Amino acid sequence: MWDFSTDPEFQLKLDWMQRFVREEVEPLELLFPASGAPYDTGNQAARAILHPLRQQVREHGLWACHLGPELGGQGYGQLRLALMNEIIGRSHWAPTVFGTAAPDTGNAEILAMFGTEEQKHRYLQPLLDGDIISSFSMTEPQAGADPKEFTCRAWREGDEWVIDGEKWFTSNARYASFLIVMAVTDPEVRPHERMSMFVVPVETPGIEIRRNVPTMAEREELDEGTHAYIRYNRVRVPADALLGGRGEGFKVAQARLGGGRVHHAMRTVGRCDRALEMMLERAVSRRTQGERLADKQAVQTMIADSYIELQQYRLLVLNTAWVIDNRPHGSARTLIAMCKVAMAKVYHDIVQRAVHLHGSLGTTHELPLAEMWMDVPLLALADGPTEVHRATVAKQLLREAEPAPGLFPSEHVLARREAARERYADIVKEYGQ
Numbered sequence: 509m510w511d512f513s514t515d516p517e518f519q520l521k522l523d524w525m526q527r528f529v530r531e532e533v534e535p536l537e538l539l540f541p542a543s544g545a546p547y548d549t550g551n552q553a554a555r556a557i558l559h560p561l562r563q564q565v566r567e568h569g570l571w572a573c574h575l576g577p578e579l580g581g582q583g584y585g586q587l588r589l590a591l592m593n594e595i596i597g598r599s600h601w602a603p604t605v606f607g608t609a610a611p612d613t614g615n616a617e618i619l620a621m622f623g624t625e626e627q628k629h630r631y632l633q634p635l636l637d638g639d640i641i642s643s644f645s646m647t648e649p650q651a652g653a654d655p656k657e658f659t660c661r662a663w664r665e666g667d668e669w670v671i672d673g674e675k676w677f678t679s680n681a682r683y684a685s686f687l688i689v690m691a692v693t694d695p696e697v698r699p700h701e702r703m704s705m706f707v708v709p710v711e712t713p714g715i716e717i718r719r720n721v722p723t724m725a726e727r728e729e730l731d732e733g734t735h736a737y738i739r740y741n742r743v744r745v746p747a748d749a750l751l752g753g754r755g756e757g758f759k760v761a762q763a764r765l766g767g768g769r770v771h772h773a774m775r776t777v778g779r780c781d782r783a784l785e786m787m788l789e790r791a792v793s794r795r796t797q798g799e800r801l802a803d804k805q806a807v808q809t810m811i812a813d814s815y816i817e818l819q820q821y822r823l824l825v826l827n828t829a830w831v832i833d834n835r836p837h838g839s840a841r842t843l844i845a846m847c848k849v850a851m852a853k854v855y856h857d858i859v860q861r862a863v864h865l866h867g868s869l870g871t872t873h874e875l876p877l878a879e880m881w882m883d884v885p886l887l888a889l890a891d892g893p894t895e896v897h898r899a900t901v902a903k904q905l906l907r908e909a910e911p912a913p914g915l916f917p918s919e920h921v922l923a924r925r926e927a928a929r930e931r932y933a934d935i936v937k938e939y940g941q
Contacts, residue, residue, distance in 0.1 A: 513642040544734035546604035572607035586829035597778025610645040643684035664690035681736035703757030714743035724882040773847035852888035
């Protein structure tokens with residue numbers, strides 16, 4: 509059955525989250541605005557504010573809710589997580605406050621599924637407690653995220669694995685206690701069986717961070733880059749550093765990426781909602797040529813289009829979450845790709861209108877819109893380029909399509925009319941039609 513209502517008890521939690529994020533979490537962006545600030549465990553002032561906020565989240569039973577009770581979470585399904593992430597998406601600090609920051613969420617799941625007991629003790633529990641940061645080292649400078657082009661290799665020497673090669677855009681490596689590294693272990697087999705995954709402590713000799721690369725929203729002169737360009741120079745790790753079986757790196761990676769993609773989509777709903785709120789406030793606050801902006805038909809069109817597009821996208825995301833919760837594993841693959849494709853465009857269009865409506869002020873860093881705008885290109889590339897997911901959607905639809913049975917399309921009016929006449933020939937003859 510279809511039901512668009514929310515359980516009243518859970519709605520109370522969402523209501524608390526709305527107030528909490530607006531009043532307690534969003535101010536952190538003003539005090540510590542750098543995009544890497546939520547991951548900097550060495551910033552004592554930020555951590556002094558963060559810890560009590562996390563305690564409130566725990567007291568309300570909302571900490572790391574994507575994880576099962578055995579890992580300290582609530583084990584919520586994707587539909588509840590979607591409603592939560594709409595709120596969490598309002599602030600780049602909120603995932604850290606609620607224990608849902610990437611890539612720690614996916615890395616925790618990998619360690620829970622494939623880590624040894626020693627690795628879980630050393631890394632998983634501190635990660636779940638929010639005491640340390642992790643990093644996921646997969647993409648490469650010459651290959652991006654295409655596993656068929658990876659060249660970073662790992663091979664066995666006695667009781668050790670040796671990792672050698674380069675990785676690009678390794679998120680939060682400068683703050684991490686460990687990295688999860690994907691490397692080619694069997695170069696001659698099928699592409700998706702070539703790679704394996706390893707857990708590597710950051711203090712391991714041979715890990716060379718060539719530079720921390722600043723994105724559009726980060727300043728090079730202030731060394732704000734959080735995505736590392738890393739050289740693994742014959743890095744040696746013990747045999748049990750392998751996560752999953754040899755050659756199962758791609759399978760392990762996919763176990764974490766599907767959830768990550770849909771959670772990106774959920775949080776984007778919150779970002780867009782915040783931009784729309786700013787548009788509405790601006791429209792009823794600012795006057796020009798003797799009337800409010802809200803009275804201008806062009807402004808009304810911008811607001812209406814933004815709200816309609818956001819609601820359409822939100823329903824797509826919620827439907828995807830419902831399918832993940834209620835259908836067999838893999839049923840939501842095409843829907844997740846659809847969310848990923850639509851995400852960047854909806855975000856781009858709504859933020860662009862919000863910037864435009866605020867005029868020159870919207871282009872400055874005196875509003876959060878400039879940072880939102882600079883996130884648009886990154887959002888279109890995160891977890892795979894939009895074009896790749898668009899192709900996934902098209903291929904799935906084409907796989908289910910069937911060719912026309914004859915020379916003309918199945919909707920050919922002349923043939924269908926003739927078939928209808930044959931079907932109802934007696935009635936037509938009787939009434940003289």
